[in-house]
Amino acid sequence: MNISHAAKLSGLPKKTIRYYEDIGLVKATARTQAGYRDYDDRAVSNLTFVRRSRDFGFSIEECRELLALYSDRNRSSSDVKNLAQKRLTQIEDKQRELELLRVELSSLVTACNGDDRPDCPILNHLA
Amino acid sequence: MNISHAAKLSGLPKKTIRYYEDIGLVKATARTQAGYRDYDDRAVSNLTFVRRSRDFGFSIEECRELLALYSDRNRSSSDVKNLAQKRLTQIEDKQRELELLRVELSSLVTACNGDDRPDCPILNHLA
């Protein structure tokens, strides 16, 4: 299976797949005689795993750890749960931060007339 | 006023202030005989304005536009409002995205035993 096919199946851009190989996040595939990368189902499933993990917002380093756990038959689920819990806490922190921003910005937007005159509570607030 | 003082007053790191000058976001200050940057109140207030705008999540390019409007006596408040509304929409989009993620991840975290056995719904979901 060539890289385009693997890209389609995993949902990752070709460039990204090569990049992940470069940085050693996924291990290098076999090559055809012409030097083309050749993917099997296992490789594709690892790529898909990484894509999903990235979609959840795990960093590349965290994906590395998750992949290691994924392929470790003697893992403890607590290690996975810890990583996930850490990410969940990050998400919640970000949500709180965004909500504060949203409330403040939305009240400024509401207060601004948005006409052709220069008076502007938004600028006043930033100044 | 030297850069350390300006940094303290504006709430920006010194490095960042130099960087903003480098990219032309704020204009270069006067220099002392020794070549040290020399800030006045006006310069500090522009730096503070940029910091606040960045805190709201406006990009550097948006800060550039906001600064231009800030110092334009003939501005229309509608231009400012448009920028702020755009940013507000971004924030709301991000909030929705994070909420989807949170719900999914939190249900996975709850479902995972987090013990020393390998069974893990989180990994199953990523696979």
Added chain:
DNA sequence: CTTGACCCTCCAGTGACTGGAACCTTTATA
């Protein structure tokens, strides 16, 4: 046999800083 669609590597750029080296100036102290 040529065309177009693949594939490859390698280098550079993104955004918004941040760290560090190498060097100069000012200020406080012995």
Added chain:
DNA sequence: TATAAAGGTTCCAGTCACTGGAGGGTCAAG
């Protein structure tokens, strides 16, 4: 007055996670 600490300067490199493009090789169809 000598010196050391604490400031300032520039410039280059690194961060994160890709992404774009140049320049070149390979392969299947018409």
